[in-house]
Amino acid sequence: xxxxxxxxxxxxxxxxxxxxxxxxxxxxxxxxxxxxxxxxxxxxxxxxxxxxxxxxxxxxxxxxxxxxxxxxxxxxxxxxxxxxxxxxxxxxxxxxxxxxxxxxxxxxxxxxxxxxxxxxxxxxxxxxxxxxxxxxxxxxxxxxxxxxxxxxxxxxxxxxxxxxxxxxxxxxxxxxxxxxxxxxxxxxxxxxxxxxxxxxxxxxxxxxxxxxxxxxxxxxxxxxxxxxxxxxxxxxxxxxxxxxxxxxxxxxxxxxxxxxxxxxxxxxxxxxxxxxxxxxxxxxxxxxxxxxxxxxxxxxxxxxxxxxxxxxxxxxxxxxxxxxxxxxxxxxxxxxxxxxxxxxxxxxxxxxxxxxxxxxxxxxxxxxxxxxxxxxxxxxxxxxxxxxxxxxxxxxxxxxxxxxxxxxxxxxxxxxxx
Amino acid sequence: xxxxxxxxxxxxxxxxxxxxxxxxxxxxxxxxxxxxxxxxxxxxxxxxxxxxxxxxxxxxxxxxxxxxxxxxxxxxxxxxxxxxxxxxxxxxxxxxxxxxxxxxxxxxxxxxxxxxxxxxxxxxxxxxxxxxxxxxxxxxxxxxxxxxxxxxxxxxxxxxxxxxxxxxxxxxxxxxxxxxxxxxxxxxxxxxxxxxxxxxxxxxxxxxxxxxxxxxxxxxxxxxxxxxxxxxxxxxxxxxxxxxxxxxxxxxxxxxxxxxxxxxxxxxx
Numbered sequence: 047x048x049x050x051x052x053x054x055x056x057x058x059x060x061x062x063x064x065x066x067x068x069x070x071x072x073x074x075x076x077x078x079x080x081x082x083x084x085x086x087x088x089x090x091x092x093x094x095x096x097x098x099x100x101x102x103x104x105x106x107x108x109x110x111x112x113x114x115x116x117x118x119x120x121x122x123x124x125x126x127x128x129x130x131x132x133x134x135x136x137x138x139x140x141x142x143x144x145x146x147x148x149x150x151x152x153x154x155x156x157x158x159x160x161x162x163x164x165x166x167x168x169x170x171x172x173x174x175x176x177x178x179x180x181x182x183x184x185x186x187x188x189x190x191x192x193x194x195x196x197x198x199x200x201x202x203x204x205x206x207x208x209x210x211x212x213x214x215x216x217x218x219x220x221x222x223x224x225x226x227x228x229x230x231x232x233x234x235x236x237x238x239x240x241x242x243x244x245x246x247x248x249x250x251x252x253x254x255x256x257x258x259x260x261x262x263x264x265x266x267x268x269x270x271x272x273x274x275x276x277x278x279x280x281x282x283x284x285x286x287x288x289x290x291x292x293x294x295x296x297x298x299x300x301x302x303x304x305x306x307x308x309x310x311x312x313x314x315x316x317x318x319x320x321x322x323x324x325x326x327x328x329x330x331x332x333x334x335x336x337x338x339x340x341x342x343x344x345x346x347x348x349x350x351x352x353x354x355x356x357x358x359x360x361x362x363x364x365x366x367x368x369x370x371x372x373x374x375x376x377x378x379x380x381x382x383x384x385x386x387x388x389x390x391x392x393x394x395x396x397x398x399x400x401x402x403x404x405x406x407x408x409x410x411x412x413x414x415x416x417x418x419x420x421x422x423x424x425x426x427x428x429x430x431x432x433x434x435x436x437x438x439x440x441x442x443x444x445x446x447x448x449x450x451x452x453x454x455x456x457x458x459x460x461x462x463x464x
Numbered sequence: 465x466x467x468x469x470x471x472x473x474x475x476x477x478x479x480x481x482x483x484x485x486x487x488x489x490x491x492x493x494x495x496x497x498x499x500x501x502x503x504x505x506x507x508x509x510x511x512x513x514x515x516x517x518x519x520x521x522x523x524x525x526x527x528x529x530x531x532x533x534x535x536x537x538x539x540x541x542x543x544x545x546x547x548x549x550x551x552x553x554x555x556x557x558x559x560x561x562x563x564x565x566x567x568x569x570x571x572x573x574x575x576x577x578x579x580x581x582x583x584x585x586x587x588x589x590x591x592x593x594x595x596x597x598x599x600x601x602x603x604x605x606x607x608x609x610x611x612x613x614x615x616x617x618x619x620x621x622x623x624x625x626x627x628x629x630x631x632x633x634x635x636x637x638x639x640x641x642x643x644x645x646x647x648x649x650x651x652x653x654x655x656x657x658x659x660x661x662x663x664x665x666x667x668x669x670x671x672x673x674x675x676x677x678x679x680x681x682x683x684x685x686x687x688x689x690x691x692x693x694x695x696x697x698x699x700x701x702x703x704x705x706x707x708x709x710x711x712x713x714x715x716x717x718x719x720x721x722x723x724x725x726x727x728x729x730x731x732x733x
Contacts, residue, residue, distance in 0.1 A: 087512075222660070222667040222716050257673040258666055387701070391669045411669050412708070456516065458638060458697035460674045 056131035057283040058123060061270025063135040065144065066153055069464060072273040072326040081374070082328075108298060108345035108369060119285050119293050119368055120341045123333070128163040129170055136244070139267070149235045149243040151266040153252045155464040156397065157334025157444045158269050164212035164246045180244075181209045185216040189224050196226035205240040215251035215400040220410040228255060232262050249462035250397040257460070268464070271331025274323035278307035280333065281322075281340060285366075292365040297321060297372060298345060304370050324373050328448060330464060338444035343376055345369040379429040379446040381453045388413045388421050390457050393442060393450050396431065397462075401441035479543055487542045494535040498528050502602065506587070521587030522636070525580055525603040532605075568623065572606040575622035579603060583636065584625060590633035590640055590699050593620050599700065613703055633699065639675060640699040644709035646690040649723040654681055657690060660720060664713045665694040670705040672697050687725035 056062070074082075111119065132152070139145040154160040167180040183203055191199065203209075211217070217227045232255070234240050247255075252266065272280060282305055285293040295305040302319035309316050325343075329336035346368060382389065391411040396402055402410070408418055422440060425431040430446035433439070442450050455461045501524060509520035544550050563570075580603075585591045589600045591610060596618045598610035607621045624630075634640040648657065658679040665677040675695035682689045692713065696705035717724075 087516075220667055220669070222663045222712065225663055225666070254666075254673055387670075387697075387704075390697075394669065410667075456512065458672065460672060 056127070056134060057279065058127040059131035059135060059269065060272060060276035060280050063132065063139060063152065063267045064270050066266045066268045066463070069268050069271060071464075072271055072323070072331045074327040108371070111341075111344050111346050111368065115346065115368075116341050116344065118288055118291075119295075119344060119366060120281065120337060121284055121288060122337070123159060123284060124287065125159055125162040126166045126170065128159055129166045132160075132163055133167075133170070136267075145265075145267065147265060148238065149240060149245060149264075151235075151245045151247060151264045152268065153247045153249050153266040154269050155249045155330065155332050155462060156400065156442065156447060157332050157338075159334060160246045160269065161213040161248075161400070164210050164244065167210045167212075167244070178208050181207055183209055183211045185227075189217065189219045189227060190221060191223065191226050193226050193230065196230040199227065200230050200234065205234070205243060207241055209241065209243040211243070211245045213400055214245055214247040214255075215398065218251075218399070219406060220254075220395065220398060224410075225258065229259070232259060232264070235264060236262060248397070248400045249464045251400065253460060253462045254398055269333075271464075272326055272329075272333055272336060273331060274320075274326045275307065277326045277331075277336055278305065278322045281337075282306055284337075294365055294367050295344070295370050296367075298369045299372055299375075319370075321370060321372065328373055330448065330451075332447070332464070335444045335447050339373070339376070339378070342378075342445065343371045343373070345371055379443065379449060381430060381449050382424045382428050384421075384424075388417055389425065390454060390459060392418065392421055392425070393431070394454055394459050396440055396442050397450070397454075401434065401437065401439040403439050407440065483542050487539045490535060490539050490542070494531050498531055501527050501531075506602065509588075517588060522583075524587060525576075528605070529577070529580055568621075571626075572621045572623040575625045576603070576605055576607075579608070579622050579625060584630050585632055586636050588634075588699075589636060590702070592631040592633075593624060594628055596620070638698055639672070639695050640702055641693055641695055642702050642706050642709070644692045644706050644713060646692070646710075646713055646717065647684075647686070647725045648688050648690065648717065649725045650687045652688075652722055654688065656720075657681075657688075657717070657722065660716050661690055661692045661713055664709060664716055665692055668694075668705065668708050668712060670696050670701050670708055684725075 136145065136150055152160060152164075165182070168182050170180070181204055183205070186199060214228060214231075217231070218224050235243075235245075247266070249268075255262070270276070282293070285291075285305070293305050294303070296303055297319045300319070302321075303316045304319050304321050307318075307322075325336055325339060329339055388411075391413055392407055395407055395410050399406070399410070404415075404418060404422070407413065407422075408415060411418075413421065422431065426433070428446075429443055430450060431440050432443050434441060451461055505520055505524050505527075509517045512520065540546060540554075544554065579585070585600050585603075585608065587600050587602060590598070591600060593610075596610065596612065598612040598616075598618060601609045601611045601617070607619045610618050610620060612618060646661065658681060661679045662677055665671050665679075666673060671677070672695040676693075678693045680691045680693070682691075692709055694705075694709070696702050714724075
């Protein structure tokens, strides 16, 4: 997929930043579309027939990779590099006059890594704005305030120099007293009353605020979606980012190649699998979701020695081999069925706020405490939500996100545009 | 009339027991198929949400009509030779019988076919007919059934279509506007109240936020009447949605020191 105005992109951020209206869902084969539709329909019709939740299970007998092996073959991205790439992409968009505003608004679907990257901006060194370091704006503890209180709070913040809000969703609650902070900030940005800044925003949060303030035209940017080609390049980049050792990944069913994407110059022409395109579609082009599914689909063969061999002097030049299970053979998290609205309310609230503490879920959904605990327990057993140990916030899991989005859409909830 | 009688006698003279059994089997299979569709499809639709549910419900009467037409086309040649004279005799007799004995029934049957074509209501629609409001549960050959919010089934003959006003809340879509009313005592900041009530709608988890949220106000003799208009996630959520808006609105308005109007007895009278 090639968009207009796409600058030369960094391997950390394939495709760079693009205007939101240029974002397209990675193309999907007809076969994959039909399979997904049938799977979703049967999942809904199965409601009540199979009472047990279905957490992830592998439908093949090949051994999964150990955590150590996964950390070498499919590690999490370096968010500092991503932050650097975001800044470079913004500079290029400013030079090409695609971005003319002082404050850049970057909207991204969950698990894009934007929050993690922007949090690291204040510590970034050597960028084009190295002369002035970024100032992180953190949300107040109490988000329930009236307009006057919100005005006073923003007056106390230093918004003159380069400032950054890693996630706008942290600044509101879906409560009649929880809208003031973002309303006031967006008003100030639109009126040009703040200095240069960067605001990251979850696509779900942005979808709500676009409806709440339909006249707020802030020309948001977004991360280019990962289609099959970009996804392959990104996964290869991640695999080689630790120790420069290339990875060769082949399908377990037909032996077709997944990685490397390009044929080595000295090898005969290889046949490549359509796995990456299917993975791009299944993950909706979202890096974090694609990486989570990719990690689950990797397998080792029992006879393969995948561990580091300390005695091997040539390990720097030796590549790694692994196997990839087709998506059809992966049982991804399934949505627990419920006749009332509680589960939908909870999941929608978690996505709107990019994760919430249990007390705040009760506040924004009206779901009572005992009912909430039961629902969270069910969703947690099904691997659809998880509790962040450090943050104490519940959030949707990357593996569960595709099914959560699809179910919320079929239950009538407003969903994001990504 | 005498000719028609002779024609009928002639048409049915060739009917054999084998043909009767064969026709009965075809009719039985059709009845069974219709029964299964009417039982299973709404059950399946109940497990789905959004548009898929509405489409599946709307397919039931169309499938039934199709099965009836196919059954007639299959059964008639089994019983009688489909010549021009025989057809005139059979349909002439049928017309007379319907015209005299089953006039109202035939009226509803024909209106039922018109219903499938014009679609003034479909299964899943929320309609009001002659003071009865409810969700269309099924569209039968002669009548439609609606279920009221109090779980009472009301049977509405299709012939009502000819001369009654039918109000359809969602008209085949899953968008149904709901209105929560608030009656406030006068002497307050109207714009502030409108802003508060708009926030109330956006704060409700039932609200379909991509649809418009509107607050309108009217000046009454006892004070101001606010109407908060918004769309619930699904039409079947409408009563819980209005209750949620009313509860949240009352809480917010009370916290802001606003008083609800108590209507004087004279005004009610």
